[in-house]
Amino acid sequence: RPVNLINQNWRVLDMPKRRAEQVEESVDLDSPEEQGKTPHLRKRRAVEEAVDESFDPLDQLPVETTKPLDDSLDSSAKKRKSIAPTPTIPKKKSAKTAQDGQQQENELFEALVSGGSALQPVVSEWVKRYEDNAEAAVVELIQLFVVCCGCKATITMEMYRKSETSEAIRSLTENFAEESGDYPLVATGPVYKKFKVTFVEFVEKLIEQCQHAAIYDEYLLDTLIMWLVALTDSQVRAFRHTCTLACMKLVTALITVAHTVNTELDNTQRQIDSEEKRPDNKRGAGKLEKLAEKRQELQRHINSLHEIMDFIFSSVFVRRYRDICADIRAICLAELGVWMKSYSAHFLADSYLKYIGWTLYDKTGDVRLASLVALQGLYSSEELVVHLDMFTQRFKGRITMMRLDKEEVVAVHAIQLCATMMARDMLEAEECVEICELVFLESRTVSHAAGDFAVKYLFSDDFMSRAKQARVVKGRKKPTDHQIMLMELVRFYVDVKIHEHATYFVDSLWEYTDVLRDWEAMTSMLLDDKCGVVLNDEEESVLIEIMTCAAKRATSTAIPTGRSRGRVLSIKERRAMEEEKEKLSTVLMSSIPALMSKYGTDANKATNLASIPQHFNLDLYSEQRLHKQLEVLLTDLKELIMKHTDPGVGSRSAFINIINAYATGAGRVCPHLPVPQPRAVQSALHY
Numbered sequence: 188r189p190v191n192l193i194n195q196n197w198r199v200l201d202m203p204k205r206r207a208e209q210v211e212e213s214v215d216l217d218s219p220e221e222q223g224k225t226p227h228l229r230k231r232r233a234v235e236e237a238v239d240e241s242f243d244p245l246d247q248l249p250v251e252t253t254k255p256l257d258d259s260l261d262s263s264a265k266k267r268k269s270i271a272p273t274p275t276i277p278k279k280k281s282a283k284t285a286q287d288g289q290q291q292e293n294e295l296f297e298a299l300v301s302g303g304s305a306l307q308p309v310v311s312e313w314v315k316r317y318e319d320n321a322e323a324a325v326v327e328l329i330q331l332f333v334v335c336c337g338c339k340a341t342i343t344m345e346m347y348r349k350s351e352t353s354e355a356i357r358s359l360t361e362n363f364a365e366e367s368g369d370y371p372l373v374a375t376g377p378v379y380k381k382f383k384v385t386f387v388e389f390v391e392k393l394i395e396q397c398q399h400a401a402i403y404d405e406y407l408l409d410t411l412i413m414w415l416v417a418l419t420d421s422q423v424r425a426f427r428h429t430c431t432l433a434c435m436k437l438v439t440a441l442i443t444v445a446h447t448v449n450t451e452l453d454n455t456q457r458q459i460d461s462e463e464k465r466p467d468n469k470r471g472a473g474k475l476e477k478l479a480e481k482r483q484e485l486q487r488h489i490n491s492l493h494e495i496m497d498f499i500f501s502s503v504f505v506r507r508y509r510d511i512c513a514d515i516r517a518i519c520l521a522e523l524g525v526w527m528k529s530y531s532a533h534f535l536a537d538s539y540l541k542y543i544g545w546t547l548y549d550k551t552g553d554v555r556l557a558s559l560v561a562l563q564g565l566y567s568s569e570e571l572v573v574h575l576d577m578f579t580q581r582f583k584g585r586i587t588m589m590r591l592d593k594e595e596v597v598a599v600h601a602i603q604l605c606a607t608m609m610a611r612d613m614l615e616a617e618e619c620v621e622i623c624e625l626v627f628l629e630s631r632t633v634s635h636a637a638g639d640f641a642v643k644y645l646f647s648d649d650f651m652s653r654a655k656q657a658r659v660v661k662g663r664k665k666p667t668d669h670q671i672m673l674m675e676l677v678r679f680y681v682d683v684k685i686h687e688h689a690t691y692f693v694d695s696l697w698e699y700t701d702v703l704r705d706w707e708a709m710t711s712m713l714l715d716d717k718c719g720v721v722l723n724d725e726e727e728s729v730l731i732e733i734m735t736c737a738a739k740r741a742t743s744t745a746i747p748t749g750r751s752r753g754r755v756l757s758i759k760e761r762r763a764m765e766e767e768k769e770k771l772s773t774v775l776m777s778s779i780p781a782l783m784s785k786y787g788t789d790a791n792k793a794t795n796l797a798s799i800p801q802h803f804n805l806d807l808y809s810e811q812r813l814h815k816q817l818e819v820l821l822t823d824l825k826e827l828i829m830k831h832t833d834p835g836v837g838s839r840s841a842f843i844n845i846i847n848a849y850a851t852g853a854g855r856v857c858p859h860l861p862v863p864q865p866r867a868v869q870s871a872l873h874y
Contacts, residue, residue, distance in 0.1 A: 295331045300371075300378060302385035310392045314401070321406060322347075329414050335386060336418070336429040337370030338363050356417045363423050370425035372432065373514075386429075387436050394440035398447070403488060408495060412437070416502045424512055431515050434503045435522035438496050442530045445492045452485040493533065508542055513551035520546055520554060524561020528571065535565070535574050544582040552594035559589070559600040566607045579613055587618050590625060595632050602636040606643055619644045623679065626695035627688045629749035638695030645675045646700070666719030669708040672700070674720045677729045689729070690747045693736040703737045704767065706774040714781055728792055731782075735795040738775075742768040742802040772803040776816060783823045793827050 298309040317324035323344070330342045340362045346355055371382045394402065401407045415437075418430040459478045508519040520543060526534040546558045565571045586608070589601035605622055608614055623644060625637035644650070651671065666674075680692060693703060702708070712718050712730060722730065739745060742764060744756060756764070779800060786792040800820060808817045 295327070296334050299331075299335065299385050299389055300382060302381045302388070306385060306388060307392060310389065310396050313393075314396045317397075317401060317407065321404075325407065325410050328411060332415065332418070332430065332433060333359060335371055336423075336425045337374075338425070352413060352417050356421060360421055360423055360426070363425070370429065372425075372429050383432075386432070390433055390436040391440045391443075394437065394444060398444045402441075402444070403491060412495065412499065416499070419503050419507060427507065427510060428512060428515050428518075431503060431507045431510075432518050434499050435518055438499050439522060439525055439529075441492050441496055442526060445489060445496075445530065445533075448485055448488050448492065452482065452489065455482045455485060496533070504542075508546065513549075513553055516546065516549065516551070516554045517557040520557040520561060524557070524564055527561065528564045528568070531571055531574070535571060537577055540575070540578045544578060544585075547582060547585050547589065552592070552597050555589070555592065556594070556597050556600060559586075559597065559604055562586070563600065563604050563607060566604065566611065572611055579608070583608070583613065587614070587622070590622055590633075590637075595630055598630075598633050599636040602633070602640050606640045609640070609644060620683075624683050624685070627683075627685050627691050629691075629747075631746075631750040634691065634695040634750070635698065638697075639699045641679070642696060642699040645679060646672055650675075663717050663719045663721075664715070667708060669702045669705045670712055670718070670720045672702040673705070673708060673712065673730065673733075674722075674726075676702070676733065677722070677726050680729050680733070681725060689732045689736045690739075691750075693733060693740055694747050694750065697737075697740055703733070704741060704770075706734075706771055709734045710775070710778045710782070714778065714785065727786070728789070731786065731792050731795045735799055738771055738799050738802045741771060768802065768804050769807070772807050775799060776803060776807065776813060780816070780819050780823055783820075783827065787823070787827055787830065793830075797824060797827055 295309060295313065298305045313324060313328070316327070326342060326344055326347050329347075333340065333342060338359055340359050342355065342359075346358075371379050372386070374382070397407065412434070415430045415434050418426040419434060421427055455478055459475065459482065462475050462478060504519050504523065507515050508523075510516055510519075523534070523539065523542060527539065543558045543561055546554055549555050549558070565575060586601060587605055590598055590605065592598040592601060602622060602625070605614060605618075609619055619640075622637060623641040626634050626641055628634045628637070651668070676696075680689070697703060709730060712720050712722065713727065744764075779796065782796050783793065786796060805817075808814060
């Protein structure tokens with residue numbers, strides 16, 4: 188027979204007597220460490236220490252749960268047994284008929300499905316029923332979780348009282364119709380659209396309503412967790428998925444309660460310290476003793492909460508984070524990240540961090556993503572990051588490699604996490620450059636994330652301070668910040684040796700820096716002989732190419748091949764584009780002739796410079812009475828065409844396209860100008 192507790196209404200999973208006796212005998216109850224602990228706590232510790240939780244990270248993630256149901260239940264019996272102290276069921280004040288109980292169960296489930304404001308009063312009513320008849324209310328609650336799993340079986344009071352938990356779970360499994368594979372947590376359609384949100388909210392409100400008394404009565408939570416843990420071991424995915432989520436959210440809710448209790452404990456300790464400092468004749472009668480009793484009670488509550496959280500972790504998380512179902516694994520990792528951030532004093536330790544590190548290698552993208560999101564919350568906190576040195580040393584290489592993950596959303600989050608780590612000086616320069624090079628990728632989401640990273644790396648305060656000191660040239664003007672930034676972009680573009688992709692480079696960085704819109708800084712670097720930034724011939728070519736691509740990006744909706752914009756520009760964005768076009772035209776209309784004159788002999792530079800006026804607002808020539816400047820521009824273009832007529836020069840077709848555009852635009856603005864026509868251009872270039 189299984190070991191039963193004192194009260195016959197309390198049932199635990201099968202556990203042979205000899206196994207329990209062996210476990211109990213393995214701990215010296217008279218040792219100094221065990222003195223002062225209640226018998227049931229010592230027994231729980233003995234059982235938990237008997238469980239082998241060792242894990243080899245090369246064991247492969249995930250491992251399918253292929254154990255037979257009986258073996259699975261028996262193998263975790265010791266864990267579930269350990270949470271059960273001698274329970275005391277509150278005295279019954281009234282009895283409910285089976286019909287009333289069924290009606291109340293339907294009300295609970297209907298409240299979960301409907302959600303909204305209907306949830307709070309339903310939880311409050313259940314708490315009142317628990318105070319009147321704890322046993323019937325617990326059966327009602329267990330039935331609710333079974334129904335939430337999509338199982339239509341009914342747990343009667345007779346089954347609850349006479350059947351072992353393992354037998355009841357086996358009966359539920361045998362009668363569960365799993366053909367459709369659909370259950371409320373994953374079901375589609377308007378009925379269950381918000382079920383997951385309301386289900387989580389129900390668990391949170393349940394703990395919130397019971398936090399002052401019921402969760403410490405050694406009956407409610409112990410019974411509920413015993414059933415939930417058993418269901419998470421089931422071969423039925425609906426049971427494992429729903430009850431794992433419930434257990435994870437139970438721990439999250441208990442952490443909120445633990446914060447409240449810890450606050451009360453700190454306040455009580457301060458009151459005790461203040462009272463002890465008073466003279467004996469000024470102390471309140473018995474006040475110090477009452478405060479000491481209150482502190483002791485609060486400490487018992489904290490210990491109880493910690494034991495429950497640890498039990499759920501060892502009984503549910505350790506088994507389910509390797510579940511064959513990716514959704515279950517992702518739930519475990521997501522909640523572990525929440526626990527570490529919200530209750531770091533208990534959960535932020537290497538013994539818990541290792542699970543996040545191991546699942547960075549998971550075969551499913553959603554699980555890897557959950558691990559990265561959890562780490563992002565930790566590395567973003569200055570208080571928590573100091574505890575991550577050993578983890579960073581072990582898993583930094585894997586995190587940086589995930590920038591190339593096949594799932595784009597995972598790669599983006601990996602790059603964002605690397606940006607956070609870079610801000611903490613946790614990445615080497617070589618690692619940062621490798622991430623910056625992703626700006627040339629075809630993927631828009633990954634390249635934009637890399638662009639954000641590159642801006643933060645290349646324009647960091649330390650980097651800029653060193654760059655300013657290195658760029659000071661005697662006899663020249665002091666370079667501006669934007670000129671130094673442009674120089675760093677040019678140097679990076681040259682060093683990575685990836686050419687003919689300036690369009691991708693500019694598009695990746697465009698949303699994260701204004702330096703690419705500083706037309707004055709670009710032209711001064713190219714025309715001002717006394718500029719504090721000195722460029723060689725290759726760097727001048729790169730800067731002109733970047734300026735050309737920036738002009739196109741600022742004034743048109745064109746995007747690089749392979750990168751989808753993903754949405755239509757809003758009216759506000761179109762208005763901003765028109766303003767940028769006018770600003771570009773105002774600055775470069777007077778500078779472009781000088782640039783063509785200086786660099787016109789170089790075919791590549793001339794081609795890029797000649798394409799910039801296509802993006803001007805040509806109406807400004809007429810509005811600002813700049814007809815002569817337009818005539819000079821067209822004359823320069825005509826001369827460029829005649830200079831580069833060699834069929835081997837790739838700029839010939841580009842000049843033809845430019846003149847085609849000007850033949851229409853300039854002729855409309857200034858009809859009296861002798862604008863070269865396309866046919867004349869074709870004839871001039873035909874040899």
